[in-house]
Amino acid sequence: MELIINLLINGLATGMLIFLLAAGLTLIFGLMDVLNFAHGGLFAWGAFSGVWFYGLTNSFTIAIIGAIVTGIVLGFITEKLIITPVYGNHIQQILITLGFMIVLSEMLKVVFGPNQIAAKTPPLLSGSWELGEVIIIKYRLFIIIVGFVIFGIFQFILKRTKIGLIVRAGVMNKEMVQALGINIKQVFLYVFMVGAALAALGGVLMAPYSGVIYAEMGMEFAILAFIVVVIGGMGSFPGSLLAAILVGLAGSFMAYYVPALSLAVNMMLMAIVLIFRPQGLFTVKG
Amino acid sequence: MKSKFQVNNGVLLVLVAALAVFPFVSDSRTWTILLTQIFIFSILAMSYDILLGYTGIVSFGHAMFFGMGAYTTAIMLNKFEASLGVFFFSIAIGMIIAGIISFLVGLLTLRLKSHFFAMLTLAVSGLFLVLAEKWRTLTHGNDGFTFRAPELFKDRVMFYLLVLICLVLVYFFLRRFVSSPLGRVLIAVRENEQRTKSLGYKTLHYKVIASVVAGIVASLAGSLYAVSLRFVNTSVLTMDITLDALLMTIIGGVGTLIGPIIGAGVIELAQHYLSGLAKEHPIFERWIIFFGIIYILAVIFFPRGIVGTIRYAFWKRKNKDVSVVLNTSKVKEVAK
Amino acid sequence: MSSLLKVENVHTHIGQYHILQGVSFEAKAGEVSVLLGRNGAGKTTTLKTIMGLTPATSGAITFEDEAITKNPTHRIASNGIGYVPEDQGIFGALTVEENLKVAMRKDDDSAKERQEYVLNLFPDLKKYWKKDGGHLSGGQKQMLSMARAFVNESKLLLIDEPSKGLAPVVIEKVMEAINEMKKQTTIILVEQNFIMASRIGDTYTLIDDGETVQSGQMSDLVQNEELKRKYLGIG
Numbered sequence: 123m124e125l126i127i128n129l130l131i132n133g134l135a136t137g138m139l140i141f142l143l144a145a146g147l148t149l150i151f152g153l154m155d156v157l158n159f160a161h162g163g164l165f166a167w168g169a170f171s172g173v174w175f176y177g178l179t180n181s182f183t184i185a186i187i188g189a190i191v192t193g194i195v196l197g198f199i200t201e202k203l204i205i206t207p208v209y210g211n212h213i214q215q216i217l218i219t220l221g222f223m224i225v226l227s228e229m230l231k232v233v234f235g236p237n238q239i240a241a242k243t244p245p246l247l248s249g250s251w252e253l254g255e256v257i258i259i260k261y262r263l264f265i266i267i268v269g270f271v272i273f274g275i276f277q278f279i280l281k282r283t284k285i286g287l288i289v290r291a292g293v294m295n296k297e298m299v300q301a302l303g304i305n306i307k308q309v310f311l312y313v314f315m316v317g318a319a320l321a322a323l324g325g326v327l328m329a330p331y332s333g334v335i336y337a338e339m340g341m342e343f344a345i346l347a348f349i350v351v352v353i354g355g356m357g358s359f360p361g362s363l364l365a366a367i368l369v370g371l372a373g374s375f376m377a378y379y380v381p382a383l384s385l386a387v388n389m390m391l392m393a394i395v396l397i398f399r400p401q402g403l404f405t406v407k408g
Numbered sequence: 409m410k411s412k413f414q415v416n417n418g419v420l421l422v423l424v425a426a427l428a429v430f431p432f433v434s435d436s437r438t439w440t441i442l443l444t445q446i447f448i449f450s451i452l453a454m455s456y457d458i459l460l461g462y463t464g465i466v467s468f469g470h471a472m473f474f475g476m477g478a479y480t481t482a483i484m485l486n487k488f489e490a491s492l493g494v495f496f497f498s499i500a501i502g503m504i505i506a507g508i509i510s511f512l513v514g515l516l517t518l519r520l521k522s523h524f525f526a527m528l529t530l531a532v533s534g535l536f537l538v539l540a541e542k543w544r545t546l547t548h549g550n551d552g553f554t555f556r557a558p559e560l561f562k563d564r565v566m567f568y569l570l571v572l573i574c575l576v577l578v579y580f581f582l583r584r585f586v587s588s589p590l591g592r593v594l595i596a597v598r599e600n601e602q603r604t605k606s607l608g609y610k611t612l613h614y615k616v617i618a619s620v621v622a623g624i625v626a627s628l629a630g631s632l633y634a635v636s637l638r639f640v641n642t643s644v645l646t647m648d649i650t651l652d653a654l655l656m657t658i659i660g661g662v663g664t665l666i667g668p669i670i671g672a673g674v675i676e677l678a679q680h681y682l683s684g685l686a687k688e689h690p691i692f693e694r695w696i697i698f699f700g701i702i703y704i705l706a707v708i709f710f711p712r713g714i715v716g717t718i719r720y721a722f723w724k725r726k727n728k729d730v731s732v733v734l735n736t737s738k739v740k741e742v743a744k
Numbered sequence: 745m746s747s748l749l750k751v752e753n754v755h756t757h758i759g760q761y762h763i764l765q766g767v768s769f770e771a772k773a774g775e776v777s778v779l780l781g782r783n784g785a786g787k788t789t790t791l792k793t794i795m796g797l798t799p800a801t802s803g804a805i806t807f808e809d810e811a812i813t814k815n816p817t818h819r820i821a822s823n824g825i826g827y828v829p830e831d832q833g834i835f836g837a838l839t840v841e842e843n844l845k846v847a848m849r850k851d852d853d854s855a856k857e858r859q860e861y862v863l864n865l866f867p868d869l870k871k872y873w874k875k876d877g878g879h880l881s882g883g884q885k886q887m888l889s890m891a892r893a894f895v896n897e898s899k900l901l902l903i904d905e906p907s908k909g910l911a912p913v914v915i916e917k918v919m920e921a922i923n924e925m926k927k928q929t930t931i932i933l934v935e936q937n938f939i940m941a942s943r944i945g946d947t948y949t950l951i952d953d954g955e956t957v958q959s960g961q962m963s964d965l966v967q968n969e970e971l972k973r974k975y976l977g978i979g
Contacts, residue, residue, distance in 0.1 A: 157523040207708045212522045216466045217658065218707045224651065225700035232694050284845065291835040291846045298833035301795055302847045302892070303821035341647065345534060348527045382542045389531040396528055397516055600760070 124255040129374045135262040135331065137370020138269025142324030143347040144354070144362040145276065146317020152293035152357020154310050155212070156205055159219040161321055162344025163226030164200070168193050168322025169335045170234050173241045182244035189326035190319045196226075197318025201311050223344075227337040238336035241329035265327055272320070273363050280359060289313060293357040346373075349392040355402025365403065424576055431565040441636075444568045446676045447575045448632045452649075453656035453668030454582055455625035460654070461663030462586050463618040464598030466522060469529030470653055472536045473510060473623040475645035477502035477630025479540065479547060482555050482640035490556035495635070502627045510623030514616040530647075537645040552641025561635060571632055575669075578625055582665055585621060594618050598663075626653075655699055658706055661713030670714055675699065748773040748930050749794070749825075749900055754803030754813075756793045763789045764800070768956050769949040771900065776922075776931045778945035778962065780938070780976060786954040787934040788830055791902045794932075795827050796820045807900070822849065826893030830904040830934075832885045836878025840869055840888055843877050847892045862891045865921050883914035887921065894925055901925065904934045919944060938978055942966050950975050 147161050168189040175188030204222045208214035243261050250259045280286035292299045292306055300306050328343070329335050350369050354361030369388050376384040395402065431440045452474055459465045480502035481495065488494045517528045540547045547553075561567040585591050593614050596604040605611050634640045643649075652675070653668075660671025682695035710717055747770040756764035764786050771777045779787040792798040794805055796817040805813045812820050821827065835843055848855055863870055866887040872880060877888060886906055893901055906922065907915045915937075922931065922944055935941040941948070945962040952975050965971060972978050 151523075155523075157527070159526075204704070213460075213464060213466055214707055214711065216522060216526050217654070218704055220468070220651075220654075221700050221704045221707060225697060225704065228694045228697040228700060232697065236693070284851075287838065287842050287846050291838060291843075294835045294837060295833055297797055297817075298829065298835070299846070300817035301797065301821050301827040301829070301833070303818050303849055303896070304846075305816070305818040345530065349531065352524070352527065386535055386538055389535050392531055393516075393528060396520060396524055400520060400524060 124257070125378075127256050127258075129378055130371070131258060131262050131266070133371035133374030134269075134367060135265040135370070136373055137367040138265050139324050139328050139331070140343065140346050140350055140369060141269055141363050141366035142272065142320045142327070143343055144350040144366050145272075145359060146314075146320045147347050148351045148354065148357055148359065148362045149289065149293070149313050150310075150317050151351065153289065153296065153306075153313055154205075154209075156209075156215060157219070158200075158205070158314075158317075159216060159344070160200060160204065160222040160226055161317070161347065162340035162342075163223045164193055164196055164318045164321040164340075165325040165328070165343055166227060166230055166335070166337055166340030167196055168325025169241075169329045169339065170230055170239070170325075171322070172326025173239060173329050173335060174234070176242070176244075182247070186323065186326055189322045193319040193322025193325075194315050196322070197315040198311070200318065201314040205314070223341065227340055230337040236337075238334045241333060241335055243330035247330070261330055265331060268327065272323075276359065285309070285312075346388065349388050351402075352392050353395050353403055355404035358402065358404040361402060361404030424572070427572055428569065431568050437564065440564050440568050442676065442680060444564070444571050444636055446673050447568075447571045448629050448636060449652060449656060449672040449676060450575055450669040451578050451632070452626055452629035452653050453660065453672045454578060454665055455622040455629065456653040456657045457662060457665055457668045458582065458586070458594075458618055458622040458625070460657055461661075461665075461667075462591065462598060463594045463615055464601075465518070465615060465619070466526045467529040467619070467622075468526050468647070468650055469513075469531075469533030470622070470626055471645050471647065471649035472533040473506040473626035474630035474633070474649050474653075475536065475540065475642075476506045476509065477627030477632075478634035478640050478644040479630075480505060480627075481631035482553070482634040483546060485557065485635075486553065486555035490558050492558045492560060495558050499628060499631045502631050503624045506623040506627035507620050510620045511616060514619035515612075518615040518619065519612055533645065533647075533650070537642060540642045540645055547640075547642070550642050552639060552643075554639045557635050557638050567636065571636070574628065574632060578628065579665065579669070582621075582625070586665070590614065590617065595663075655703055657713075658703055659699075659713055661715030661717070661719075662711075664713070664715040664719070667713050667715035674714070746773060747771065748808060749932070750804075750806040751790070751794065752804045752806075754790075754793060754800045754805060756789055756798055757801045758789070758798055763798075763954055764793060765954040766956065767793075767803075767951060767954070769959050771930055771932050772947070773930050774926075775946040776926055776933055776944050777947045777949060778941045779932065779934045779949050779951055780941060780965075781951035781957075782975070782977070783936075785951045787951055788904055789954075790951065791827070791829075791904055791932070791934060794820070794902060795825065824897075824899035826896065826898030826901045828886075828889045828893045828901065828903040828906065830908065832889040834877040834880070834885045834888055836876065838877055839874050840872050840877060840880070841874065843888055844892055844895055847895050849896050858897060859895060862895050865894075865924055866891050883910050883917065886910065886914075886918055890918075890921060890925070894929070898929055901929055901931045903931060905936060906933070907935065907937050907940055915940065938972070938976060 143161065143165050147158060151157050171192040172185040172189035176182060176185035179185070200222065204218055205215070208218050247261045247264050250257050280290055288299060288304055288309055292309060296306055328339070346369060350362055350365040353368065354365030369391070372387055372391070373384055376387050427443070430443070456470055459467050459470070477499070481498040484494055484498035484501065513529070513532055517525055520528065541549050561570075586594070593604065593609055596609070597611050597614055601611050630644060633644065656671035656675050657668045658671070659674060660669065661667025679695060682698065683693070686693040706713060712720055749771040751770070752768050754764055754767045755762070767786065767790050769777065779790060781787050789798055793800050796812070796815055800813050803813070804811060807823060807825065812823065835846065838846065844859065848859070868884055869887055869891060872884060877885065880888060890903065890906070903922070906918050910918065919940060922933070925931065926944070933941065933945065942962055942965070947959065948962050948965050949959040950957040950971070957975060958971065
């Protein structure tokens with residue numbers, strides 16, 4: 123029983139981190155048909171800048187804020203420099219965002235050095251609680267709570283505010299949104315920056331969880347996030363949460379019971395979804 | 409009209425002859441090895457050009473076919489004897505495996521839109537990487553293994569010549585392929601898939617054929633690569649290999665075949681020199697940054713690459729007063 | 745009367761295709777101008793070109809004496825042009841209320857009054873206030889789409905085939921609503937149903953193969969059997 127609970131908590135925590143990455147990806151895709159292959163780079167930059175800020179100030183709050191600001195700035199640069207010039211051309215878009223991914227992760231090595239860096243858990247969040255037989259690691263619970271809070275906030279924004287309505291309407295029919303007098307490119311820039319901030323937040327939260335950070339973690343997590351976006355349905359915000367939890371749990375249980383298959387399972391899941399239900403499990407358009 | 413765009417066969421012949429005698433004139437081991445490497449990656453990049461340049465497909469999983477060739481040859485040379493017979497046989501087996509896998513993967517994935525296809529190829533090649541890492545009895549995982557190459561290739565020059573022959577054969581084969589009626593349909597698919605479909609072509613079939621041809625050729629490159637190192641590990645299946653092919657094709661010029669060869673030369677040489685400069689300044693250890701930036705700029709400003717840009721300049725000078733809607737005429741040609 | 749919108753020799757390419765090959769007409773303030781022509785003649789593209797959704801490659805579009813040919817869609821819309829597309833463009837997962845809310849550019853008392861006024865034109869919408877747009881019937885979607893285009897006091901409404909696929913009773917309601925909106929605004933209407941078009945149209949423009957063939961008063965066209973036979977296949 124305690125094993126199952128621990129695996130559940132692990133899976134949920136990983137799922138939440140993937141969710142933070144996938145949430146931006148799915149909205150960016152839904153709104154503008156842009157699949158950002160550089161999204162993992164923003165995640166890795168969040169992790170590195172966060173750890174750097176933490177080392178500097180010893181405050182995890184500042185680390186998180188620093189990472190988010192880094193994400194927003196990089197998001198702005200990415201949208202203006204990389205996405206806008208090739209807007210509407212899918213092939214160029216795929217090629218260029220992948221190229222930017224390389225630049226982002228190589229820049230990490232230039233700025234922070236090529237080796238992996240150890241990341242500490244802030245004292246307040248380290249340690250664990252023992253509830254009878256079950257040991258709950260505080261930091262993992264923290265990630266899960268943050269994930270749900272973020273989901274709640276964004277769900278509120280998407281459902282209850284004007285800008286949220288516009289984003290959802292844009293995902294469904296962007297031509298019509300423009301024809302109603304809304305500058306969708308402006309909206310898209312904001313969504314892109316917010317998506318980048320979420321990715322960076324995911325990165326900084328990831329750092330103490332895995333203990334070490336390295337430049338390639340961006341691409342590794344991005345692949346998981348792609349899988350989640352496909353399974354959850356491109357453009358579906360709740361879909362990305364459910365799919366992320368699914369992928370997180372599948373990963374944690376498989377890693378324990380059938381370690382050889384842990385990564386393969388997710389990829390096969392995505393392949394099956396893409397082949398038989400390419401619109402994903404949750405549809406938004408149409 | 410076409411012959412003016414194509415690189416003159418005579419010039420090519422002279423170039424090939426010069427390259428063939430090169431190792432006998434110069435005794436620089438470094439250069440022989442470097443050129444061998446360039447030839448191998450030229451083959452890989454040309455195979456990628458069939459997908460990206462001629463059919464308009466972005467695959468992020470091309471490394472898997474390269475890796476299949478590399479592993480097939482390495483494992484067979486290791487398990488059986490290191491003879492020429494086994495070597496050529498392993499190349500054939502590698503090609504067959506790559507052909508079958510690319511056929512199956514293509515059939516399942518090529519009906520998807522470009523984004524999904526790119527993602528799915530990324531995932532499938534990721535699966536093969538995981539497979540190679542876990543199947544340690546066969547692959548020795550990430551550590552890899554060394555093996556003995558056929559006696560003949562102890563002489564670097566002999567291997568150099570073999571690779572050069574392969575490069576020339578592949579170049580002419582692919583040139584034939586893209587100028588065949590089948591190749592014209594591929595170009596039509598790239599220009600406007602919907603329209604080609606409405607002309608009655610089963611575009612999926614043609615895309616699958618393109619991916620099979622590209623997979624087979626990539627597997628050949630992998631086989632040669634493994635023998636050139638006499639070592640193989642999972643790095644042959646990583647994204648880096650796909651990225652190399654991508655960079656070479658884009659920078660050299662998509663849809664030109666000769667472009668990827670030049671791209672391979674430029675990148676391998678630059679890599680060689682830039683990593684040499686690392687002693688001067690550590691930024692050169694990250695030489696790939698420069699390529700990343702050049703590549704991004706190329707995608708935005710020179711989507712035709714080196715060869716494409718030069719050809720276009722010539723073409724424009726010759727056709728100053730003719731405004732041709734290239735795409736439409738091409739599709740119409742195909743339709744006839 | 746002065747012309748509110750002027751389209752002069754507009755050409756539009758979509759991809760490789762040359763769709764509009766010289767469209768010209770005027771919409772005078774307070775009138776209903778109807779675009780007529782066969783299927784695929786370029787009527788829908790004309791509306792989309794005015795909206796900037798398929799921008800013109802050459803020619804000029806002037807709205808209130810200002811050139812809007814090159815303007816992005818959102819600016820054209822906020823200048824006061826409302827658009828009701830052929831497929832109605834309803835946001836399926838948003839409720840009727842939210843569909844209107846996305847469109848409303850102001851959020852003050854006058855906007856609320858305006859919303860009330862528009863809802864009185866389409867009383868059915870109040871009944872389905874909290875229903876998802878995707879679950880409405882074809883006629884209700886048409887009403888919602890028109891309400892949404894009208895809720896910002898648009899000076900010009902572009903309405904694409906409002907009667908398409910609707911039952912005769914529903915068409916009657918839609919026509920009533922258009923007649924009511926006509927009192928407040930100028931309308932450009934694309935309509936296949938000639939009887940309907942002739943009932944509400946003041947002027948007509950005939951488009952064939954992407955080109956304007958003729959424009960004039962609707963009353964003249966009704967009597968011109970030859971023109972109707974040649975370009976509309978009726979009479």
